[in-house]
Amino acid sequence: MAHTVLVLTVLCLQIFVTFQSLVREPSPALDQRTRTFTKRQVRSASVKPARYSRDVSNHRDVPLCITSVTVTSEEYAKLQSNTHYFAFTTDDGTSITLAWIGDGTGIILALTMYSIPFSIWNFGSSSRLYRSEDYGKTFIEISSTIRNSFIRKDLGIMAGPGNSKRVILAADISEGTEKGGKIYTSVDAAEDFTAIDLPFHLGMKIIFHPTNENYLLTKSIDSSLWVSQDFGMNWKRIHESVYTVSWGPGNVIFFATHPNGTVDINGRGELHLKRTEDFGKTFHIVLYNVYNFGHSEHFLFASVVTDRGHPRKVFVSTDEGDTWGEAQLPPVTHDQFYSVLASDEEMIFMHVDEPGDNGFGTMYTSGDTGVLYSKSLENHWFDDKRGVSDFTNITSLRGVYITNILTKDGSIQSVITYDAGGKWSSLNPPSGSSCNTDECNLHIYGEYSMLQFPNVPMPPLTDVNAVGIIIAHGYVGNAIANVNPDVYVSDDGGYTWIKSLEGPHHYAILDSGGLIVAVEASSDKTVHTLKFSTDEGQCWTVYPFANTSFMFSGLASEPGTKSMNVSIWGYTVAEDSSTTWVTYTVDFKELLTKECDDSDYVTWLAHSTNTERDTDGCILGYKENFQRLKKSSVCINGRDYVIDKVGQACKCTKSDYLCDFGYYRQENSTDCVREPDLKADDIEFCLQGNEETLKTDGYRKIPGDKCEEGFVPSRKEYFKALCKSTASDKSYDSATTAMIIICTLLMTVIMILGFVMILRKYICGNRTFVYRYSALQQNADDRCITDGLDNVSAEPRGPYHDDSDEDLIE
Template identity: 50%
Template sequence: MYCVIFGSLSFIKYLAVLSSIMSDVLIKPDVAVHGKRNAKTVTFSRTPRGYWRRKRDTWTSGQARFTACKSPLSPKDRELLLDHTHETGFHGDNGSSFTLAWVGDGTGIILVLSTVSVPSDSFHEGGSTRLYRSEDYGKSFHDTSNAINNAFIKKDFGISTGPGNPQQVILTANVPFTETRGGVIFTSMDAGRKFRSVQLPFHPAQAIQFHYQDPKYLVAISIDDGLWLSQDFGNTWSEVHEGVQTFTWGSGITLFFSSSPKGTVEAARRGELILRRTQDFGQTFTTIAKNIFSFGYIGGFLFTSVMEKLGSPRVIYVSSDQGDHFNKAQLPSATTEQFYSVLDGDEDMIFMHVDNPGDTYFGTIYTSDDRGILYSKSLERHLFGGEAKSDFTNVTSLRGVYLTNILEEGGLIRSVISFDRGGQWKFLKKPENVECPENSKKCNLHIHGEHSPFSGIPPMLPLSEPTATGLIIAHGSVGDSISATRPDVYVSGDGGYTWWGTLRGPHLYSILDSGGLIVAVEAHQDRQINSLKFSTDEGQCWNIFNFTDHPIFLAGVASEPGTKTMNISIFGYRPDDDDQPMWVAVTVDFDHLLTRECDEQDYVMWLAHSEYGSDSETDGCVLGYKETFRRLRKLSACRNGRGYVVSKQQSPCPCTKEDYMCDYGFYRHEDTSECLPQPGLLNQTLEICLNGNLDDIQTIGYRKIPGDKCEGGFSPPRKEDITKKHCEKLSPSSSSSLPKGMLAVIVVCTCIGLIGLVIAAALIIMSRKTNCRRRSPAYRFTVLQLQEEEVCVNSESGPSSKRRSLEGPDDSDDDLIE
């Protein structure tokens, strides 16, 4: 789902980025919500011959010299854009929040909920809601509140849309918990044109969850911890289990969930949860693990954290066959003061963060083999900052690229990038058009990740899209380490190898037309805005367009997910005649500015991961093969169009040491490709337990990176034998298939979160403390248990929210698992 909650008008200060799950794991920021605001108007002209006149300006960015390019916009083009700029004022709407959701793929349909909240008691929040609908990408909105009987819709999880951009929509009404009949939802099969009211036999405690493929299958947890299931898109419901803490869909119609056998709020903290699954919609259940703390599912792998013996550290067990068999992951154990976090994963490999002991705010990233069992050390001192914020980012515009930040000794935060799925990490190169600050000993580009916007520094996370090959847009600074001062915007067109300083100061940005068009809006806190910037050459030069004569306080920018659109919507508010804030939506349509369809002359063949001027046989080889893309030339001002698809050619490469990770017990020496044994493990045979039998592994330190397709070349010896000696394995004492109703448990209260966040994607597998209050988690990024295609972000943190920082440890860790 693509859903945004614009923050309260009284204190719009912090931003949030909303996006859909991509590659079944990560989040792509297609729609953004923000609360920074400012105004800056710059006018340009265009030469009579129609060529862009480019002007270089040099700024001072912090202490760095920053050179950028401006391009004028001709009066004719300005008038053309004004003719296709549409402003909608939601008169009489002084609601505290706006929730926006895109419905369908290429339909242009947007639903907006305007909510006025009136706190009444600790269990129910009253208020009113208006529902607006647009069928033209936000150019016009119509009040359709009567379609839902003018009901008050929940502000925090009131709107959900089906997976894969179908036209199924669910609105969850805010009904008092004292209502014995249960809650009410409104369902639509036609993108919100008509709604059907459904009386629920329970009160939902969180958003209705769609099946990741088939939207007619719905699951929800009630406020009394019941697990409810519908097989007909919410028309009828049945309770399949009681005392449920968390759940997630597995493969097919498999549903995993954890429950408490003792009905105590301490069950999760003490590791007394039971992990069960049903593969027939709750008719029968199988207990697949006991005495667990938490679990998650990603990329076909089922993880669970357990305490093998009373008082011992926690460990991770993993299953690749939907819970039939579990094997112990070869990872360091974690005490109750540490946690595990799955940063990313697919069917080939898992990125796992293991927290260091104590309040260090860093840990170690490990990468798995294709079974999710053997883990190799990938990156030390990985920043995992206040409120469990990780800066780990999957660059989706180019295969194998990941960005993150490390916390060096001395407290400096520095950015590193990997081009081979964590095999090696390097510092980012300084942009050519940015000078190093004076007295800078190490001059590199450093990118703001999730920890930074959490601290209120940049208004948006790094942005990349699969359809915009090689393109990355991010906030950052140049110098010894990341700067806490106002960041600038940097762009890379080659997947992070080289960067360009492109916009001064913080901005909200969006990728349109599959990368052929970038739009940005200045994002400051204290001023109104009336202009946007757009670029057709990957941010080398920018045009400025004044989209309104009446400036607004910026709340956010939104574009249709998937980058195919040519429309951008800017949301904000301005005081009306009665000094009451009024919501405003301005949609700018670039369809009539870039009218020429791109032809073959507008495209160029580009070898990804290639070093300029290199003629090496392995030039461009990453993960065992080369990829040559057909991509748009930077100076071609044309449109890719909705029919554009990424075109690429692949060719295999000979194997080298770069195609291998360091095996378990080895580490890669700094600035080399050599894998050296860790102290104490030299010449030792590694024994791991696989399905109850010991597996002896002998290696000289190298293991091929999962998903690597190299052929021939370097091949280190590695031998794996299964002995007849048995070993311990995770299995319930009585795993059996039981009929529905025979596994009744006492209802308990839990706070292990199921809600996901945007901006960095991580699952906390185990944590420090468990707090039992049913409230929204402070951080919310439980991606492994997040329904695909459904992300809802609330930006109402407010400036008064207390945040845990690197400088000041907080004794409270209730935020990690709730």
């Protein structure tokens, strides 16, 4: 019996053994609403290729041409009369920030900044504020409305979400000369501003509430948490010693704070994650021993130190912190990391790093609880130092993602999935491509590639309003090469591609995909011509919009691809080396005057690869027919254009399922087989404080899959017992005490009953992940802002939007 007691004690203690999670920083996400330009000086893959036959009947038109022509004299005259030039004041300095205020308003704010390097208290620095009501064709300086104050460059223009028309600017005031800071607020798209003296100095950007226009949240420089319920007029301090903060649903605020009232960076593993639902009147501690946390629309993530000297675990909640579950993933060592690549209301894409500094790992996809995961892709290429990958969500079609893998020989190859990570395949090369190698595929340069290859000016571009269209820089061969890439376009969500433009370009989508514009990325950074296409990149027309070349800084258009205007931003350099910010805004409304009617559209079945099969177009259990613009139609979709689609459910097949936890899919097979080290028929795991037993045939439906009937495997989860999670323990001592009590009671029962209880191995032990988030402000020279779960961020965490590339959970 003594031997039995010893064995049980050891087993009980093993339940609390953890493995450390090393959090890295996320890959950057483009912020389309606010753009910053700065003046620059002239200066082994486990995936096999999958070929898809395409039925010409599903194409909207036969390709017309793949060439470029110069505008006719008539076209030139129309475009010239609708090309608008504006030069800003000559002392406007070295950077300019743009922000679109409200959707479809045409209002843009431009904040120019002039800073003297190494100056004290911004001596000699200045800023000017401009406003446009016509999509950037003309600007009026409105610096007087903010009393010609110098605006803080690090905070820039803080614009409210959607149609709020609300704006906040933070004045730069020396911390030693004023009791607090000063902000200027506007509720009418910057027609008028109200000056507000703050009782504190801003320590981070102000966080707008996603739905209530009056609610604001921020931190002061002394790490106090402040909230306003009247759009900044009055502020209330609701807590001190706050590390990170995020809006939750409704009036919920999440924040992490130290119980001893300190802000020592070394004490993060002792943080309390708190929730308030009444703006600080009452608080609830939802998690103890927190290192950091993050929140998306559906998932609340937290990194937890379960014991001093031991690695961290990460827990997930889908009910705003009332209950928690631990992610079921392979264990990692201290030199590995986890990264959330994408998240929505249905699932999570998770990257798990391989041991050692290899630059790759394995991608997993979750179920709808964010706890159970299945292997999706091996050798996923990821930069653990900067937290960047080439993972791209093709937002216009469900379940389509593109990323890159690192092969055994060190080459980088692109792969695509059409079913949310269920199956990955190589990208088909454009028709007529010739390669000198046996394997010939298209390879796409993403965010990580842009850091590796400076000749790639833009990542892939896709938008929910432009169905099926993907514009990307790529290279045709057996792997990505360090050469000048060309621009490739797909009109069907990545199944087929055309080589659209020779060499690197900047590009933008207008009029819901009816118009594409591009500017060549020249080696000397000078531009004077614009290219545009009305047939999704098959034919291009060259328009010389400027008489002389100028230094190019950026191409800007209103987020959402609804606009018919595009602006080319840059600056000119005079003989005395002085520089002036300039912008050319081109409006295509006079060139494309015809409004599209029914005859300009054609029905298109997404994901169609074989029209002779009943299951043709069935992806994620659903067929979708879209009304799309014909390539031969030269007309305007218009701002009121709404995508017309009709869908129907498909019968379930094995392709509608991921392999369940403990199972994997063999290469070139749809069958899920049991992991070799999983011997028990039943799988036990800890889910939100309950020990669950999983009985499964090895399949679980892909989150968001809409199939019906057909192949329906057996899968059931049973509640077995309570499993105390260290994530909810108040401290290390209380956790140990609770464990001793549980073990003592357990052993007492065993001695009284006179038999030995067989303890199963807890699969929920030793399986962790780390949540990471970042939002990139697009800069001309710098392309990443680094804040992760183990690197406490002062920046707000916005929700992940599946229909936009403005925000990304990373």
